[in-house]
Amino acid sequence: MKIIRIGVCVLVTFAVLAFGAVETWSESVLQIGAALLFLWWGSLMASGHGKEIRWSPVTWPLLGLELLALLQFAIPLSLYPYLTKLEVLRMTSYLILLFLSGQAFRTPRQWRDFAWFVVLLGFTVAVFAVLQDLTFKGKLYWFREMRYGGMPYGPYVNRNHFAGLMELLIPTGLAMLAVPGVRRQQMPLMALLAAMPVGALLLSASRGGIIGFGCEVILLVVLLWIRRGEKKRLFTFLVALVLAGGLVAWLGVGQVIQRFSQIHDPEVTEGRRISMASGAYHIFRDHPWIGTGVGTMISVYPAYETAYDATIVDHVHDDHFELLAETGVLGALCWLTFIVLLAVYGLKNVSAHQDPVVHAVQLGTLVGCAGLLIHSFVDFNLHIPANASLFYLMAGMASTNPIFGPTN
Numbered sequence: 001m002k003i004i005r006i007g008v009c010v011l012v013t014f015a016v017l018a019f020g021a022v023e024t025w026s027e028s029v030l031q032i033g034a035a036l037l038f039l040w041w042g043s044l045m046a047s048g049h050g051k052e053i054r055w056s057p058v059t060w061p062l063l064g065l066e067l068l069a070l071l072q073f074a075i076p077l078s079l080y081p082y083l084t085k086l087e088v089l090r091m092t093s094y095l096i097l098l099f100l101s102g103q104a105f106r107t108p109r110q111w112r113d114f115a116w117f118v119v120l121l122g123f124t125v126a127v128f129a130v131l132q133d134l135t136f137k138g139k140l141y142w143f144r145e146m147r148y149g150g151m152p153y154g155p156y157v158n159r160n161h162f163a164g165l166m167e168l169l170i171p172t173g174l175a176m177l178a179v180p181g182v183r184r185q186q187m188p189l190m191a192l193l194a195a196m197p198v199g200a201l202l203l204s205a206s207r208g209g210i211i212g213f214g215c216e217v218i219l220l221v222v223l224l225w226i227r228r229g230e231k232k233r234l235f236t237f238l239v240a241l242v243l244a245g246g247l248v249a250w251l252g253v254g255q256v257i258q259r260f261s262q263i264h265d266p267e268v269t270e271g272r273r274i275s276m277a278s279g280a281y282h283i284f285r286d287h288p289w290i291g292t293g294v295g296t297m298i299s300v301y302p303a304y305e306t307a308y309d310a311t312i313v314d315h316v317h318d319d320h321f322e323l324l325a326e327t328g329v330l331g332a333l334c335w336l337t338f339i340v341l342l343a344v345y346g347l348k349n350v351s352a353h354q355d356p357v358v359h360a361v362q363l364g365t366l367v368g369c370a371g372l373l374i375h376s377f378v379d380f381n382l383h384i385p386a387n388a389s390l391f392y393l394m395a396g397m398a399s400t401n402p403i404f405g406p407t408n
Helices: 002-017 024-046 059-074 081-104 108-134 159-178 184-203 207-225 228-251 253-262 270-286 297-304 319-351 356-375 385-398
Strands: none
Touching: 002 024, 002 081, 002 108, 002 385, 024 081, 024 385, 059 081, 059 319, 081 385, 108 159, 108 184, 108 356, 159 184, 159 207, 159 356, 159 385, 184 207, 207 356, 270 297, 270 319, 297 319, 319 356, 319 385, 356 385
C-alpha cells in the first residue's frame, strides 16, 4: 500500500501546483492517476496481497450522489448529458481518492506521515505564494500568462480558492501544536510551519477565506476547551497565530488593508452573489426532484439571469445552492446526510481519548472541512479539483479511525 500512499500525496500535490487542476490537461492527469492507483489496488487484492477493505461512513451518501449523477447521464435526466458526463468523471476521481486513502492510511504511524505531508504542503505553497506576491509582474510562476485575467495568489488564479486550500491545510498544523502531536523539541518548527499558511491566507485578502478561517479558530478552541486536559495547551497554537500576525505586520499591515480596499471584482460583489443564488433557487423550483444534471450550471443559468453583466457564470459562488439546483431534493438529501455523518462521526472521534497524533489529524481534518463548508456558501471551492480532492480525503480521515495494534 506504500505506492498508493505516495501516489495519493503526489496527485494532491500535483493538483495544487497545477493551478488547482482546473485546466483540461491537469484535470485529466488527476483522473487518470486516480484510476491507475485504483487498478493497482485491485491488482493487490486479486493477488492476495491486499488487506481488509475499510469504509468511511461519509462514503455512502457520496456514492448515492454519484449514483444520481450517473442516472442523470444515462437515462438521460440531465438537460446537457455531455456536461454531466464530465462532472461524473470528476466525482468518480474524488471518490476513488477517498476510498484509497482509507485503504492506504491504516496505522497511527501512517496518519502521522499524512499530518506532516499536510503541514509541509501548506508551508511550501504559502512560502511560494508570498514570494510570488512580493515579486508579481502579472504572470503565474513568473512565466505563465493569464489569458482570462483573474486575481491570482500562489498557484491559483483566484485568491479565494487559494484561501480555501489554506483553510483545509492550516488546522492540522494548529491541532498538532495544541494536542500536541509532535515532540517538545519539534514545537518551534511546527509553530513556524503552521504560522506561514495563516499569514499567506491573511495576505490573500479573501474575505470569505478569512471568515471561514475565523470560524475554524473558534471551533478549534471550543473542541479543545471541552477536553479538560487540553485547555492548558490552547496557548501553544495561539503562538502560531501570533507569529502569523507578526508576518503580516512585517510585510506591512497597510499593504493588506490597501489590498482589501482596492479589490474590485464585479462578479463577486454581494449583490452579484445574491443574484446568482436567486437564479440557482429558481432553477431548483423548476426542477425540484432531480435537478438539471450535475455540471450543467454554465448552460442552464443564462435563462435565469436577473443581473446580466456580459460575463459567463460557470458557477453561482455557492456550492450548496448549486448542488441543490443541479441535483434537486434527492441530491440535497445525500449532501445533507454527508454533512451530518461527517459531523457526528468527526465529533465522536475527537471526543475520544486516543493516540495524540491520531487525535490531531482527526481534529485538524474535521475543522478544515467545516471551514471550507462555511466558505462554500460564498464561493465554489468544491468545484476546484485540487481543493475538492483534498476536502473529501480529509472528510474520510475525520470520520474514521486507524487500526491500532500490530498490522501486517
